[in-house]
Each structure stands twice: as C-alpha cells, then as structure tokens.
Amino acid sequence: xxxxxxxQKNGEEAAALVKELVLxxxxxxxCTGRMEEGALRVDANVSLRRVGDPLSTRTEIKNxxxxxxxAGAIRHEIDRQRTLLEGGGRIINETRAWDATxxxxxxxxxxxVVQDYRYMPxxxxxxxxxxxxxxxxxxxxxxxxxxKEKIPELPEESRTKLIKQFELKSEAAxxxxxxxxxxxxxxxxxxxxxxxxxxVANFLLNDLLTILNKRKINVENCPVSDEQLADLIDFxxxxxxxxxxxxLVIDELIxxxxxxxxxxxxxxxxxxxxxxxMIINKSLADMIAPGIDRSLPDGGTSMGYNVVYGDEDLTVxxxxxxxxxxxxxxMKSSDVYRALPPLPAQDVKCLMSVDRYCxxxxxxxKSVLIQALKDDCKxxxxxxxxxxxxxxxxxxxHDPTAWxxxxxxxxxxxxxQRILG
Numbered sequence: 131x132x133x134x135x136x137x138q139k140n141g142e143e144a145a146a147l148v149k150e151l152v153l154x155x156x157x158x159x160x161c162t163g164r165m166e167e168g169a170l171r172v173d174a175n176v177s178l179r180r181v182g183d184p185l186s187t188r189t190e191i192k193n194x195x196x197x198x199x200x201a202g203a204i205r206h207e208i209d210r211q212r213t214l215l216e217g218g219g220r221i222i223n224e225t226r227a228w229d230a231t232x233x234x235x236x237x238x239x240x241x242x243v244v245q246d247y248r249y250m251p252x253x254x255x256x257x258x259x260x261x262x263x264x265x266x267x268x269x270x271x272x273x274x275x276x277x278k279e280k281i282p283e284l285p286e287e288s289r290t291k292l293i294k295q296f297e298l299k300s301e302a303a304x305x306x307x308x309x310x311x312x313x314x315x316x317x318x319x320x321x322x323x324x325x326x327x328x329x330v331a332n333f334l335l336n337d338l339l340t341i342l343n344k345r346k347i348n349v350e351n352c353p354v355s356d357e358q359l360a361d362l363i364d365f366x367x368x369x370x371x372x373x374x375x376x377x378l379v380i381d382e383l384i385x386x387x388x389x390x391x392x393x394x395x396x397x398x399x400x401x402x403x404x405x406x407x408m409i410i411n412k413s414l415a416d417m418i419a420p421g422i423d424r425s426l427p428d429g430g431t432s433m434g435y436n437v438v439y440g441d442e443d444l445t446v447x448x449x450x451x452x453x454x455x456x457x458x459x460x461m462k463s464s465d466v467y468r469a470l471p472p473l474p475a476q477d478v479k480c481l482m483s484v485d486r487y488c489x490x491x492x493x494x495x496k497s498v499l500i501q502a503l504k505d506d507c508k509x510x511x512x513x514x515x516x517x518x519x520x521x522x523x524x525x526x527x528h529d530p531t532a533w534x535x536x537x538x539x540x541x542x543x544x545x546x547q548r549i550l551g
Contacts, residue, residue: 141204148172148200149308153285156310165196172200176207178215186211187221191235194228203228207235288313296320296327305335311349312339318356319363326367333363337373341380353387354380361391365401375400 138144152163152170162169172195177188189211191203206228211221226235259271267273283291285307292303306313312334320327338359342352362379365371371379375395382394395401 138204140208141201144174144204145197145201149197150285152197153307153310157282157284165194165199168195171195174200174204174207176204176211177221178208178211186215187223189221189223189235190225191228192225192238195230199228199230202230202233203235206233210235296331298328298331302328302331302335306331309339309349311352315356315359319360322360325360325363329367330363333366333376334359337376338380341377341384345384347384354383355387358383358387358389358391365391365395370401371395372402375402 138147152165155161155170156163165171171193174191174194175188176191177185179185189207191207194200194203207226214221222240224240225238227238229236261267261271261273261275263275265273265276265279267276288307289300289303292298292306293300298306306316315334316327316331319325319330338352338354339349342349347353362371362376366373366376378398378400379391379394383389383391
C-alpha cells in the first residue's frame with residue numbers, strides 16, 4: 131500500500147503520479163503494474179474548497195482500474211461536487227465507485243457513521259524492523275542504506291540521464307521512459323556511439339511505434355530485435371535506404387523475425403543507388419537495353435528505355451559524362467559497358483537529352499510513338515497523330531542530333547517519319 135499525502139490539484143496531476151508509481155514498481159520488480167489486470171488498484175479522495183477555506187468533506191473513489199480512469203474519475207467527481215455545492219447542496223462523507231463505461235462515479239456506501247472495520251494484525255506479515263544508519267543486514271533487521279544500494283535507476287533518474295547525457299528533448303525522454311521496451315532498445319542501439327541519439331529515439335518513437343500500432347502489436351510483443359533495429363537505423367542514417375523502405379523491412383521482420391536486415395534489403399533490391407558507377411550502370415542499362423513500358427496493358431516493348439531515375443541522378447550522370455577522365459574511370463568498372471557495345475560519352479549525353487525532354491514534357495508524344503512502333507498507329511486518333519507530329523517537330527528543333535541518334539539507334543527513324551508524316 132502506497133499513500134500520497136501531497137494534494138493533487140486535478141485528475142491529470144493524479145494520473146501522472148500514478149503513472150510514475152507504475153514505472154517505479156516495474157523498475158523494482160515489485161509487480162507488473164498492469165492496472166487493467168488487477169496488479170495495481172488506485173483509490174482517490176476528492177474534496178473541494180475555496181481559496182483560504184479549509185478542505186470540505188471528502189469522498190473516496192474506490193478501485194480505479196487504469197491511469198486514464200484516475201484522471202476521468204477525479205475530473206468527474208470534482209465537477210459533481212462543484213455542481214452540488216453551487217446548487218446549495220451538501221457533500222456527504224461516502225465511498226463511491228468509478229463506472230468506466232458511463233464515465234461517472236456512483237454511490238457505494240456512506241461514511242457518516244464511523245464504521246467498525248475490526249482491524250486485526252495480519253498473521254502473515256511480521257513486524258518490520260529497520261536499520262536506518264549502517265549497512266548491517268540481519269535476519270530480522272533490514273538495512274535501509276543497503277536496500278538503497280540495490281535499488282535500480284528510477285524513472286526520474288532515467289529521464290534526467292536521457293536529457294543531459296544524450297541531449298534528448300524532454301518529450302522524447304518522457305516517452306522513452308514510459309515505454310520500458312523502447313528504452314531498452316534505445317540504450318542498446320546507442321552503445322555504438324557513432325549513432326545519433328536523437329535520430330534513434332525519433333525512429334523508435336515515431337516510425338516503429340506507428341507500424342506496431344497499425345498492426346495492433348503491443349510494444350512488449352515486438353518481434354524485431356535490437357540488433358535488427360540497429361542495422362536498419364544504420365542503413366537509414368547512412369542514406370542507403372529511406373523511411374519507406376524501413377517500414378517495408380519492419381513489416382517483413384514482423385512476419386519472419388529470423389531474417390537478416392542486410393540480406394532482406396539486398397534480396398528485395400531496396401538499397402538506394404548513391405554511387406556514381408552504380409547510377410551510370412543503371413542509367414545506361416535503362417537507356418540502351420529495350421525496356422518494358424508498364425503503362426501498356428499487354429506489356430509491349432517501349433521505345434527502348436525506361437525512365438527510372440530522378441533529377442538528382444541525372445545531375446550526377448551529367449557531371450560524370452561531362453568529365454572525360456571521370457567518365458573513362460567509371461566506364462572501366464562498368465558492368466553495362468562491358469556487356470554492351472561501346473557507347474561514347476557524347477552519345478549518352480544525346481540520349482539523356484531526349485530522354486529528359488520526353489519524360490518531363492512529352493508524355494503524350496511518347497505514348498503515341500510507342501503505339502506507332504507497335505502497330506503503325508492504328509489505335510491513335512487523327513488528332514493524336516497530328517499532336518504527336520507537332521511535338522516531334524518541336525523536339526527535332528530542340529535537339530535534332532539527339533533525336534536522330536535516338537531513333538536511328540532503335541531502327542525507328544524511317545517508320546516513325548512514315549507514320550507521322
């Protein structure tokens with residue numbers, strides 16, 4: 131039994147006190163602290179007074195079964211007593227129960243007459259003798275200084291440590307301490323001092339919790355290990371994967387917790403391409419080798435390339451292509467270059483010019499030309515053909531060398547010119 135004599139001003143303060151008590155008994159191993167399972171029950175005494183007046187008659191609310199219930203029960207009882215007093219009524223000394231479904235307190239018994247509880251000593255609890263000064267512990271005397279040494283780090287100490295040592299914001303420190311499993315993950319992961327504590331905490335509190343909540347998995351039952359999370363966070367902070375990939379990996383690990391993070395990401399090809407050579411290899415393969423246009427219902431062959439890289443990749447490619455020394459260095463180690471016919475840097479620049487122009491501004495033209503290469507544009511309307519013809523003319527004026535190289539390379543120049551006139 132724990133009694134708190136400090137007056138709490140509202141239900142939220144009382145709930146915070148109970149939450150702290152739950153964390154303490156969990157740290158001490160005294161009990162699980164799970165109020166919903168009956169491991170801990172709370173009684174609250176409520177009385178109102180005006181500033182300067184003595185406390186009025188109190189009511190006792192018995193056996194509140196959750197931290198949230200503590201806040202709700204006290205809040206309701208304050209409102210009930212205030213309404214009664216303002217209406218000229220009188221508060222009686224009674225015991226009330228909290229109805230968590232109806233969100234109200236209901237009368238149980240009054241205490242207007244002193245109850246005879248027939249207090250008797252508990253035979254299974256012998257008198258407790260304590261030694262407050264020395265660390266001498268005997269069979270019938272407990273040394274308080276010795277007990278203090280055995281007490282683990284308490285929640286308040288943990289919060290202070292997280293804020294001062296790891297420079298976390300107070301909100302993050304509170305959340306981590308409130309979730310013992312996440313706190314344990316955090317402390318194990320940052321044993322590697324190269325990891326950023328704030329980013330690790332944010333990942334655990336935001337991304338991991340969100341995924342677990344969506345799957346309705348309690349944190350205590352999280353199947354992902356701290357080692358797997360550490361590997362995942364390393365790849366994320368090294369920009370080898372993004373947050374979307376992180377979520378996909380966690381989903382996979384929830385289904386099969388024996389998977390290795392690196393092997394999983396490799397097998398799914400989820401690593402981001404950041405190396406110059408890898409970008410060039412991928413881009414050359416996409417531009418040179420015939421690709422499949424996924425927008426076509428029958429999976430028909432497109433005009434010979436897939437647009438699968440973004441502006442940042444194109445910037446890197448341009449820088450490499452524009453630097454002859456770097457280009458030669460990349461090409462020597464390029465799997466694509468060894469597997470395909472030689473492609474001069476200037477040709478790559480021309481192909482990139484058309485590719486960029488088509489993919490960003492000429493979507494309609496690309497669609498019509500793909501259809502044209504498949505079946506002589508039979509499924510295209512006259513208006514679409516005319517529109518494509520104008521766009522082709524515009525593109526040819528924009529960069530005729532690149533356009534000619536592009537069509538010639540895929541043996542399509544004569545066919546397209548014949549179809550579109």
